[in-house]
Amino acid sequence: MTLRTILTYSEGSPDASSAIRLFRAEAELPPLKESDVAVQFLASPVTPQDLLVIAGRYPVKPSHKHEHLAIPGYDGVCRVTAVGSKVTALQPGDHAVPSRHGLGTWRSHAVVDSSALVKVPRELDSVAASSLKMGAVVAWLLLEEQDGLGPGDWIVQNAASGVIGQFVAQLARLRGLNTLSVVRDREDVESVRQRLLDLGASVVMTEAELETCQGQVPCLDGKRVVLALDSVFGEPGKRLVGVLTPGASYINYGSLGGADGELRLSQKDLFWKHIKFTNFRLSAVLAAYDQNQFADLLDWLSRCFLQGQLRVPEVDLVHLSRAEDPERLARDTLAKATAQERVGHKRQVFVFE
Ligand SMILES: NC(=O)c1ccc[n+]([C@@H]2O[C@H](COP(=O)([O-])OP(=O)(O)OC[C@H]3O[C@@H](n4cnc5c(N)ncnc54)[C@H](OP(=O)(O)O)[C@@H]3O)[C@@H](O)[C@H]2O)c1
Secondary structure, eight states: OEEEEEEEEOTTOSOHHHHEEEEEEEEOOOOOOTTEEEEEEEEEEEOHHHHHHHTTOOSSOOSOEETTEEOOOOOOEEEEEEEOTTOOSOOTTOEEEESSTTOOOSBSEEEEEGGGEEEEOTTSOHHHHHTIIIIIHHHHHHHHTSTTOOTTOEEEESSTTSHHHHHHHHHHHHTTOEEEEEEOOOTTHHHHHHHHHHHTOSEEEEHHHHHHHTTOOGGGTTOOEEEEEESSOHHHHHHHHHHOOTTOEEEEOOOTTOTTOOOOOOHIIIIISOOEEEEOOHHHHHHTSOHHHHHHHHHHHHHHHHTTSSOOOOEEEEEGGGOSSHHHHHHHHHHHHHOTTSTTOOEEEEEOO
């Protein structure tokens, strides 16, 4: 018998903290079907995507339920504990991450089809592995969206202190690209500036500093600013458009500034500069990837971590199994994650061991 912890939620609640329910029970491992894999989750992050799922605002719904309630969590890393008779790609002791959205990683144990998982190196740090799919992979694919990006080109991005923003700066540096990383204003701006410069950002500015420049950023003078990566929209998005050079691309991949934000563009932005405005959705991009391509990308990113070329984002670990009241702790964790006005918060990661 093993003690199992499972987080679930009632669909469509705008308040993730009150929507969540935690179940705990001793249970035996059920008999495995031939393509099944039994796993134990090691680290399961709370991402902005998970909050959208719980709020009913994400197109891909969870694939697993417990007591008729959906199990959230779309990223994470698990250890394989047993495999069905026809499983060859995974063995007990292997570590794996979800191959697609919806796996339901906010639980200590699961039995899933082996096709739902992709193996990653066992020696990879759990937090690094748990931020591969919704962090490093997203950052890599965002950079891949723009054809012809070459050494010396500049990209600009907002929400740059977030997990994806940190990976964008690091991966851009590996490709010889320069990054202007824009962060929200805060009291300890110098410490976040230094942290992002250490990771590989070329220049770090606050939204207020960028606003003061009115599109004339001295360090960008005469440079090719060919790509803007926007996950905020609204005014912060518009500030990125302002520094792009003609023919550049603007990719929106998030709406941290609120679901009803507006991007107000001038005639110059829209027509004279020929900026290409596009949207990025990981699920759509990954749908065009075959499983081997995705596994190769994860393998390359894992090796970047292991060789010290990529650094793991700072996170807060939330040890649910050690808590006296784990449901309360889970609710508090989600309340923190949804408090957007709190500047400088770290990604929270559920740990079940
Ligand atoms: N399109 C896709 O397929 C896809 C896939 C994955 C993620 N995303 C989106 O990508 C975005 C970033 O994800 P992430 O995993 O990097 O999130 P994250 O680690 O939570 O980082 C986002 C950071 O943005 C900053 N922020 C929060 N609200 C903001 C606001 N109103 N204005 C400006 N900055 C704000 C916060 O940093 P400070 O507190 O330090 O300012 C926060 O840490 C999210 O919108 C997410 O939904 C999209």
